[in-house]
Amino acid sequence: MKVAIDAMGGDYAPEKIVQGVELARDQYPDLRFILFGKESKIKAFLKNGERITIVHTDSEIAMGDEPVRAVRQKKTSSLVLAAQAVKDGKADALFSAGNTGALLAASLFIIGRIKGVDRPGMTTTLPALAGPEDSFTMLDVGANAESKVKNMHQFAILGNFYSANVMGVTNPRIALLNNGTEEDKGDPLHKETYQILSDDTHLNFVGNIESRELLNGKADVVVTDGFTGNAVLKNTEGTALSMLKLLKHTILDSGVQGKLGGLLLKPAFKQVQNKMDYSKHGGAVLLGVKAPVVKAHGSSNEIQVYHALRQLRSMVAANLTKNLADYFATRPKE
Template sequence: MKIAVDAMGGDYAPKEIVEGIELARDTYPDITFLLYGLTDQINKYLKNDDRIEVKQADEVIAMGDEPVKAVRSKKQSSLVLAATAVKDGEADAFFSAGNTGAILAAGLFIIGRIKGIDRPGLATTLPVVTENSRKNFVMLDVGANADTKVLNMYQYAMMGKYYAQNVMNVANPEIGLLNNGTEADKGNMDHRKVHDLLADDGDLNFAGNVESRELLNGAADVVVTDGFTGNAVLKSIEGTALSMLHLIKDNIMAGSLKSKLGAAMLKSTFGNIAKAMDYSRYGGAVLMGVKAPVVKTHGSSKAPTVKNTIGQIKQIIDSKMIPELNDYITSHKDHLDQIKDSIKNK
């Protein structure tokens, strides 16, 4: 198994990327890594090159670069070369913590989308924090497409089902549609159309509409939404979690000796809360709908997050989810064409 890595992508690259890859290398003995970037900078942090090949990339796509233009013009960048390695069959997956738009563009234009999927979507795994049979859930799209059509969201449900089955090991995942109410007639016209399509599909275990306030309570195994809403909800969840942890800490530190002693007694409890809300434990966002695993983690990721994301990529490759999804989409081409026609005629 080989993973191509954009070693220059991310706020703390290449140091944290290299250190994270070494942690992953020591954890997963069946993975070889191709690290693309400025070799002099990478080698400065590389302690052991066992199963790590460093590849020179003369250019770097910065966080502020215009994504499509950067991918097309910076052919020798670490991001483009890593994606090209997957396209050429030199690697099984592409990983980066860099420019999100450029990663999406590389996934689309270099690696290529699965035939039958109109717009790939970003899927991320989030925790369920209440007592529930579900430990986590997957949500997509969380930012690949700001303008999402009815057909796109229907296809996200199909792909989310495969991710939950193959990577999260959920036998018959429940699929929910993120909406502003649980009733079937809630939402705008597009959401009502998506609701009806999902409800009429016998291959999907559709649980109906779900509200954002119920997401972390385990409302569904797969939550489908448009990219604009999904990205806003994701950032709201992450921001709220960080704010709550800071609020608790600040109140304890500003409190009396009694509150500090109480906090000391509950240290393990607070630790468990922080651990449950730590999004870095759940890996990165997967670009669903392309021909090979393309995984993007937070730009601010440190070494442990990089290592966790590599574990996620290994699960995706081991599960053979993407080739199976490709076969499924191909075998359901007639059904998808009918769905397209029905949307156009409504």
């Protein structure tokens, strides 16, 4: 099982990328990695080259580069060559923590879309604080700034498949992110999407969901457009981090009694921190392309990179892409 790695993508590349790859390599004997990037920089952080191949590249795509132009012009960049390796069958999956737009462009232009999928959706897994499952899937969270009703319907189908086949949820509950729970809420896009999802008898659609209810376990799959999904995702991540910092500073600033109380509650706080750690679920999956593609946060450390690679391994082992393509090909048309 081989994973193509954009070793130069991310705020702390290649150091944290290499360290995360070595963690995954040491944990999973069946994984091999092809690291694309500047060889001297990669080797500076590589402790053990077992099951790791380095392919030297002369350029890289920066975070600030215009995505489509960069993919078309920087044909020898680490990201483009990693995507090409997947296209050519030299690797089974693609990983990057770099420019999101460029990763999307490379995945679409080089690897290609699954037949029947108009626009792949960026999918992430977030913690659920209540309900039968401990997490839920949300898409799109950034692949498409603008979406049509057809796209939103396909996001629901993609999310339903991912939740059932990767997350192991039986008959996933699918909800539409909206500004109210009533059927007639939202703009024309959301009103029409509501009706389409309601009419699809192959989906367990449970209606609209408000953003304040996302973490309360009301749905297993939350469907939204990429602009809204990305904004909600970043707000959720930021709120979780801010609340943990607030608790810490409140305890430290509350005198001896507060600090003693905080010490007694430390195990409970650790449980809360672990529950809210979205990175343990992996990165964002680009669903709808012909190979597993995972995007990690640009600021990912080695642990977050490791979890994203663990996630990719599960996707490859489950033959996710072929099964998803078959699902779309055989799914009854409404």
